Amino acid sequence: xxxxxxxxxxxxxxxxxxxxxxxxxxxxxxxxxxxxxxxxxxxxxxxxxxxxxxxxxxxxxxxxxxxxxxxxxxxxxxxxxxxxxxxxxxxxxxxxxxxxxxxxxxxxxxxxxxxxxxxxxxxxxxxxxxxxxxxxxxxxxxxxxxxxxxxxxxxxxxxxxxxxxxxxxxxxxxxxxxxxxxxxxxxxxxxxxxxxxxxxxxxxxxxxxxxxxxxxxxxxxxxxxxxxxxxxxxxxxxxxxxxxxxxxxxxxxxxxxxxxxxxxxxxxxxxxxxxxxxxxxxxxxxxxxxxxxxxxxxxxxxxxxxxxxxxxxxxxxxxxxxxxxxxxxxxxxxxxxxxxxxxxxxxxxxxxxxxxxxxxxxxxxxxxxxxxxxxxxxxxxxxxxxxxxxxxxxxxxxxxxxxxxxxxxxxxxxxxxxxxxxxxxxxxxxxxxxxxxxxxxxxxxxxxxxxxxxxxxxxxxxxxxxxxxxxxxxxxxxxxxxxxxxxxxxxxxxxxxxxxxxxxxxxxxxxxxxxxxxxxxxxxxxxxxxxxxxxxxxxxxxxxxxxxxxxxxxxxxxxxxxxxxxxxxxxxxxx
Ligand code: CFM
Numbered sequence: 001x002x003x004x005x006x007x008x009x010x011x012x013x014x015x016x017x018x019x020x021x022x023x024x025x026x027x028x029x030x031x032x033x034x035x036x037x038x039x040x041x042x043x044x045x046x047x048x049x050x051x052x053x054x055x056x057x058x059x060x061x062x063x064x065x066x067x068x069x070x071x072x073x074x075x076x077x078x079x080x081x082x083x084x085x086x087x088x089x090x091x092x093x094x095x096x097x098x099x100x101x102x103x104x105x106x107x108x109x110x111x112x113x114x115x116x117x118x119x120x121x122x123x124x125x126x127x128x129x130x131x132x133x134x135x136x137x138x139x140x141x142x143x144x145x146x147x148x149x150x151x152x153x154x155x156x157x158x159x160x161x162x163x164x165x166x167x168x169x170x171x172x173x174x175x176x177x178x179x180x181x182x183x184x185x186x187x188x189x190x191x192x193x194x195x196x197x198x199x200x201x202x203x204x205x206x207x208x209x210x211x212x213x214x215x216x217x218x219x220x221x222x223x224x225x226x227x228x229x230x231x232x233x234x235x236x237x238x239x240x241x242x243x244x245x246x247x248x249x250x251x252x253x254x255x256x257x258x259x260x261x262x263x264x265x266x267x268x269x270x271x272x273x274x275x276x277x278x279x280x281x282x283x284x285x286x287x288x289x290x291x292x293x294x295x296x297x298x299x300x301x302x303x304x305x306x307x308x309x310x311x312x313x314x315x316x317x318x319x320x321x322x323x324x325x326x327x328x329x330x331x332x333x334x335x336x337x338x339x340x341x342x343x344x345x346x347x348x349x350x351x352x353x354x355x356x357x358x359x360x361x362x363x364x365x366x367x368x369x370x371x372x373x374x375x376x377x378x379x380x381x382x383x384x385x386x387x388x389x390x391x392x393x394x395x396x397x398x399x400x401x402x403x404x405x406x407x408x409x410x411x412x413x414x415x416x417x418x419x420x421x422x423x424x425x426x427x428x429x430x431x432x433x434x435x436x437x438x439x440x441x442x443x444x445x446x447x448x449x450x451x452x453x454x455x456x457x458x459x460x461x462x463x464x465x466x467x468x469x470x471x472x473x474x475x476x477x478x479x480x481x482x483x484x485x486x487x488x489x490x491x492x493x494x495x496x497x498x499x500x501x502x503x504x505x506x507x508x509x510x511x512x513x514x515x516x517x518x519x520x521x522x523x524x525x526x527x528x529x530x531x532x533x534x535x536x537x538x539x540x541x542x543x544x545x546x547x548x549x550x551x552x553x554x555x556x557x558x559x560x561x562x563x564x565x566x567x568x569x570x571x572x573x574x575x
Contacts, residue, residue, distance in 0.1 A: 013038045013456045016381075016472050020458075020465045028061050035459040039451050048396060051448045056459045057388040059196045059406065065463035067359065067385045067483060072096060074201025074386075075190035076158040078282060079209070082106035082233050082258045083266075085115040087152045089122040091139050091170060092160025096192070097123030105500045106233050108260050109240065115152060122146060126162065135168050143177045143185060153263045154213070157187035164191035184263075186212040196406050197386035197460075199281065199362060203410050206285035209257075209266060211413065214290065215421065217267030223252035225320050228272040230287050230298070231279030231363070234259025236505020241512050242303050249328045251316060257283050270294040270421060274319055276301040276312070280444045281362030281387045288442070292415040295423035297430040297441040305370030306340040306513040318437040319430075336510035343514040344374060347521050352376035354476035354524050357469065359461045359484075360498040362387035366447035368479060368498060371507070371516045379451060380473060383458035387447075392457065394446035467491070476524045492532045494523040 017036050021029050034055030044050030060066040069077075072090075077100045080088055090097035101121035110116035124142045126135050143155055155177070157170050170187035178185040190204045227246075232239050239259035246253050254272040255265035275287045275298035287298035299319065301312035310333045317326045356372045356379050358365040369379045389397050433439055448457060458465060466484060470491050478488050479498040488495040496519065501507060507516040533541070555561040 012473065013380075013454050016456060016469060019472060020468050023464070031055070031058070031061065036465075037457045037459075039448050039453060039455045039457050041449075041453040048394070048445075049449050051393045051446070052457075053397075054389055054392040054448075054457060054459050056384070056392055057196060057199060057386065057407070058404070058460075060460055061462070065483075066460060067462075067481065068196075068460065069198040069385075070192035071190050071194040071198060071201035071204065072158060072160055072192040073100060074198025074282075075188050075205040076100055076201070077104055078198060078233065079202055079205035079258060080156060080158075080188075082108060082118075083261055083263065084108045084110050084118050085152060085263050086154045086156050087117050087120075087122055087146045087150060088156050088158065089124065089139075089142055089146060090158050090160060091124045091135060091142075091163050091168070091187075092126055092158075093162065094123050094125045096160040097121050097125075104233075105235050105505075106259060107237050107240070108234065114262075115150070117150070117152065131162055131166055134166060135163065136170075136173050139168065139170065139173050140177060143173070143181075147177075147181050147183070152183065154184040154186075156208075157185070159187065159189050159191050161192045164189065164193070184212060184216070195410055199386040199388065200406075200410050202282040203285055206283060206289075207411055207413050210286055210289045210415075213263065213266045214286070215267070215270040215294070215418070217264055217269075217271075219264065219268035220271050221252050221254055221273070223250065225250065225274075225316070225322070225325055226252040226254050226272045227274045227276050227316065228254050228269050228290075229256045229259075229301075230275055230277045231281075231283035232256055232259045232303070232508075233279070235499070236501040236507065238303070238506045238508035238512065241506045241509040245303075245309070245313065245332060245509055248332050249313060249316075250325060257286060270296075270418075272296060273426065274299070274316070276316070277444075278303060279363040281384070281391050284444075289413060289415045291442070293418045294421055295417070295426040297427065299439065299441055300444045302367050302370065303508045304364075304367035304512075305374060306337070306510050307374065308367070308370045309509050309513070310337075315439065318439050319433055321433060321436070340510050340513055343517050347375045347517040350521055350525055351517070353378065355380045355473070356477050356479065357473070357475045358382040358479040358498065359385070359458070359466070360479060360481065361385050362391055364498045365479075366391070366450065368507075368516075369447075369450060371513060372520070374513065375517050375520070377476075377520070379455065380475065381456035381458060381469060382447065382451065383461050384447070385460060387459075390444065390446060392446050392448050392459070394449060395442065395444050463487070477520060490532075492529050494526065494529055496520065496523055 017038060020036055021032055024032055037052045037054050040052050042050045060068060076088060081104050108118055124138050130138050146155055157174055159170050174185045174187040186208055188204055188208050190201045194200045239256055243253060255269040273296055275290055275296055277284060277287050277298050277300050291297055299315055302308040303312055313329045317329045354377045356377050358368055362384050365382045365384050372379055384391060389401050470493055477496055478493050479496045481497055481499045485495040485497060504519050506512045
């Protein structure tokens with residue numbers, strides 16, 4: 001049942017929702033009903049929207065194929081993954097280290113002579129005997145070995161599931177090794193089973209980085225306008241683009257958490273004047289803690305989309321309220337926009353009214369809607385893998401979020417103003433600026449406010465729902481990850497990977513926007529998709545394949561048998 005773009009979207013969204021929920025047993029259906037929501041944009045209090053509630057950050061249904069990852073992945077892979085000069089040791093069986101080794105496309109630029117451990121995979125490679133008798137000794141030896149080989153500034157230890165189960169005290173080992181070696185050694189209790197998804201790992205990572213690294217440096221910003229960029233991980237080189245924009249605007253970037261970052265940047269981050277939060281889900285904890293302890297406020301930014309980039313740069317300008325900075329920012333925007341507008345003119349007629357679906361992580365399903373919008377495409381369904389209600393409905397709902405046992409499992413740091421380093425003037429200044437230019441701090445409206453009324457919002461989508469969604473709505477492009485890509489493409493729908501960007505990118509900033517329009521045009525307007533028929537949809541092809549793949553066991557002589565076997569080999573080689 002294909003639906004056209006002119007069809008009533010309201011009926012379509014409700015009909016799709018009903019179809020997705022149909023096969024579930026009662027209890028499972030009740031759970032999914034709260035996670036599959038038709039966006040209703042009703043006016044709420046104080047000029048804000050009253051959005052439907054999404055039952056986000058809850059356990060995945062047992063037995064379904066989810067897109068989610070684990071807590072260890074969120075901690076070691078996502079937050080610490082892009083750090084180049086911390087030796088990151090996985091304490092656990094080798095598989096956890098191996099499968100998190102270079103699998104995320106976070107790039108780094110390590111100048112000659114600068115430490116870069118990203119290409120390495122460090123693991124304690126736990127064996128049966130360590131599981132039975134404990135792995136602390138092996139961990140100690142691994143830290144010592146890493147130190148002897150590399151003499152890094154810092155070593156971090158990541159716990160995998162068995163470490164938590166057998167009770168190795170990774171923190172005690174880290175503390176002992178820190179004292180022994182005289183470098184910073186710290187550990188994460190990020191066992192894969194913690195929480196309901198990788199989101200737990202983000203929180204655990206944020207806590208430890210804040211506790212053990214942020215504020216330990218003495219480097220002070222040199223420029224007049226200094227910022228940290230939080231929640232930008234340099235996938236496909238995005239951070240490089242943003243760094244270049246900042247440089248041209250005269251904005252000093254103290255630290256990025258954690259794309260193209262270094263240990264010293266984290267250590268000095270408390271001295272930046274302003275914090276910019278890009279991926280709210282993964283890093284809002286650090287932003288909040290820096291504000292509480294050191295005074296610098298945070299604002300939400302988004303460098304995905306040309307308009308969003310311009311808006312974010314202007315927000316920075318509003319904060320600093322400086323004429324020279326404002327001129328520099330406007331100059332950069334003026335330099336960049338002609339190429340963006342020319343690309344929009346070129347691609348809009350080819351992409352207008354095409355329909356996108358986005359099911360990614362915890363912030364990209366929102367941010368990338370901007371880019372589609374800029375070329376006239378509509379997002380008809382979107383959702384996060386592991387985000388929380390505030391990422392859907394906005395931070396206003398934070399006080400109403402119920403803390404369940406899975407969240408309580410994760411340490412909540414109690415942070416207060418640092419007696420020595422808290423900058424009281426910063427918070428006073430921030431309040432004044434807000435009064436003057438209406439800047440909102442600690443504020444994020446979430447994804448649903450930006451989506452159309454009656455669009456479909458699906459949290460923690462699974463394989464069954466993805467297939468039904470495609471069958472019913474046949475989008476022109478589906479944005480997801482490697483686990484979904486080839487299933488979708490066999491159904492004749494192009495998939496753009498928004499985790500790794502496939503082999504593309506950068507997509508941030510102005511030049512990134514042009515890259516993205518080009519890439520989406522290439523995918524959406526390729527004619528190959530209409531020619532594609534999965535083998536099981538084409539009876540003749542299926543028969544042919546089956547015949548080709550069968551060795552003729554009745555062959556009477558060797559020549560016949562060899563010919564038959566050759567044919568089979570050819571078929572298997574995919575010729
Ligand atoms: Fe933030 Fe990310 Fe994302 Fe994320 Fe991720 Fe990622 Fe993602 Mo993959 S930190 S929430 S845990 S923007 S790895 S760079 S693409 S799921 S949407």
